[in-house]
Amino acid sequence: MTTLADPVPGGRPGDVERAAALAGELAGRGVHGVVLAYVDTAGIGRVKTVPVARLAAAAAWGVGMSPVFDTFLADDSIVTTEVLGSPDGDLRLYPDLGRLTVLAAQPGWAWAPVDRVTQEGEPHPGCARTFLRRIVADAGRRHGITFRAAVEIEWVLGRDTAPEGAFEPATTGPAYGAVRQVELSDYCAELLAALAAQGVDVEQVHPEYAAGQFEVSVGALDPVAAADRSVLVRQTVRAVARRHGLRVSFAPAVLAEGVGNGGHVHLSAWRDGTNLHAGGEGRYGMTAAAESFVAGLLARLPALTAVTAPSPASYLRLRPSQWAGVYTAWGRETREAAVRIVTGMRGARERAANLEVKPVDLAANPYLALGCLIAAGLDGMTASAPLPEEITGDPARLVDTKTETETTTEADAETDAEAEAEAEAEGAAARGVRRLPVSLTEAVAAFRRDELLRAALGPVLADAVTAVREGEVAAVAGLDDEQVAAAYRWRY
Numbered sequence: 001m002t003t004l005a006d007p008v009p010g011g012r013p014g015d016v017e018r019a020a021a022l023a024g025e026l027a028g029r030g031v032h033g034v035v036l037a038y039v040d041t042a043g044i045g046r047v048k049t050v051p052v053a054r055l056a057a058a059a060a061w062g063v064g065m066s067p068v069f070d071t072f073l074a075d076d077s078i079v080t081t082e083v084l085g086s087p088d089g090d091l092r093l094y095p096d097l098g099r100l101t102v103l104a105a106q107p108g109w110a111w112a113p114v115d116r117v118t119q120e121g122e123p124h125p126g127c128a129r130t131f132l133r134r135i136v137a138d139a140g141r142r143h144g145i146t147f148r149a150a151v152e153i154e155w156v157l158g159r160d161t162a163p164e165g166a167f168e169p170a171t172t173g174p175a176y177g178a179v180r181q182v183e184l185s186d187y188c189a190e191l192l193a194a195l196a197a198q199g200v201d202v203e204q205v206h207p208e209y210a211a212g213q214f215e216v217s218v219g220a221l222d223p224v225a226a227a228d229r230s231v232l233v234r235q236t237v238r239a240v241a242r243r244h245g246l247r248v249s250f251a252p253a254v255l256a257e258g259v260g261n262g263g264h265v266h267l268s269a270w271r272d273g274t275n276l277h278a279g280g281e282g283r284y285g286m287t288a289a290a291e292s293f294v295a296g297l298l299a300r301l302p303a304l305t306a307v308t309a310p311s312p313a314s315y316l317r318l319r320p321s322q323w324a325g326v327y328t329a330w331g332r333e334t335r336e337a338a339v340r341i342v343t344g345m346r347g348a349r350e351r352a353a354n355l356e357v358k359p360v361d362l363a364a365n366p367y368l369a370l371g372c373l374i375a376a377g378l379d380g381m382t383a384s385a386p387l388p389e390e391i392t393g394d395p396a397r398l399v400d401t402k403t404e405t406e407t408t409t410e411a412d413a414e415t416d417a418e419a420e421a422e423a424e425a426e427g428a429a430a431r432g433v434r435r436l437p438v439s440l441t442e443a444v445a446a447f448r449r450d451e452l453l454r455a456a457l458g459p460v461l462a463d464a465v466t467a468v469r470e471g472e473v474a475a476v477a478g479l480d481d482e483q484v485a486a487a488y489r490w491r492y
C-alpha cells in the first residue's frame, strides 16, 4: 500500500519499528543496501543508497540530499529559479516502506521510493511524489474520486559492444516478430522472473515496432504506486539487460527518424468503488463525469506536453503517424488520437474500462505527469466540460487536408473529393482537433499560459518545470535532429 501521509521528523508513526524489523528480514535475505529513489524535474532517476543497518535511521530522520537536483538538466548541468538551483541547503529523503522491494536482478539490493522534506520537517515544495500524493488525496477528499493508473514502458535494447554513444539494435527481427522473441528469449524470461519476484503483475511483454524495441504493460494501481512502479520496472529492465551484455534506452527518440519510445498512461476514475468509465449513459459506457474528465484532459494537452513530453527529443517522437497521438482528439481504440478510450471486453468492462493518454514518454517524471493529467481531468469534471465528438482513423488526414483544401479552394478548382475533405476538416475543427506542440519551446509557452496546471503544481515546481525545459531547449540550440537524438539516447 502507498503511504499517503507526509513523513515527519522522528518518522511516520510505526515506521521506525517497521524499518528495524525489515532491516533484519532483508539482511537474512542477503540484502546489503537499499536504493532510495526519486525522479527529478528533468525526468532523470536520482538515488542515494544506505546499508540496511541504516534503514531505521532513514525512516526516522531521512537521508540528506541537496535540492539542487530539482533544476538539473538531463546532461547534469544546472539551471536556477528564484528558489532552486543554489548550492546551499539540504533535504531529507524518507523511504516509503510500504513500497520497499527486494531487487531480483540486483542481488544484495532493495529499493524504495522517497518523499523529500526540509530539515524543518516540512514537505519540500519541489518534491514530485509529494505533489502527486497531494493531488490524489485532494481528489478523494474534495471530489470523492479515486484513480487506478498504469504506465506502459517501451525501451530499445542495444548491444553493449557498440562504439561509444552509438546504437546497434540487439535484435534485428521484425516488429512484433517471433524472431525477436527467440533472439532475446533468455533476457525476456529473466525479466519476467525478476518482475514477478518483485510483485509486479505483468500483463504482457512484446517486441515492439522500432529496431530492438520491447514493451511491458503492468496492472493498474493507485497513481502514486503506479508512478513508483514505472520507476521500479525501468530499474529492473536495465538491471536484467546489464546481465545480458545489453544496453537500454528509454529515450523518447533513440534515432531521429521513426517510431520512438512511449510511456502511455492508462487512467480510470472511480467513485464509491464504481468505475466511472463503464456502465454510464455517455459514449462507450462512459458516465457524464468520465466524459468531462476526458474533455478536461484534451483541453489542456498542449500545456500538459511540457510535463508529459519534457525533452527536446520528445518532439522527434511526437510526430504524426507514429502512434504517439499528436492530435487533441479522442476515439475508441484509436491509435493516432491523443486519448484512446479502452472499453475492455464485454463482461469485463466494470473493471477494465479506462482511458489511455499517448503523448507521454519516459523522459517524463511519472509523478508530475500523473498529477497534472489528473488535475486537468478533474478540472473538466468540475466544470462538466462537454466532450466533443470522437474521431476515427488518422487525424493527420483531417488536419493536414485542411491546409491543402484552403489552397485549392483559393485556386477555385474544387472537386467533389476536395469538397468532402474540406467538410471533414471543418468537422475536425469543430471537434477541437488540434496538433500538439511541435517543439519543447511551443509546449513551454502553452504551459506558461496554463494557470490551472501552474497552480496545481505550486510556484516552486511550476517554475522548476519552466526553467528546466528552457534549459533543455538552450542545451540543444544549433543541434540537428540526429544530434538531439544522440544527446539524449543514453540519458533516460
Ligand code: GLU
Pocket (backbone or CB within 6 Å): 154, 208, 209, 259, 260, 261, 262, 263, 317, 322, 323, 324, 335, 358
Ligand atoms: N512506440 C509508440 C509511441 O511512441 C507506441 C506504440 C504503441 O501503440 O504501443 O508512443
Ligand code: MG
Pocket (backbone or CB within 6 Å): 154, 208, 215
Ligand atoms: Mg507499444
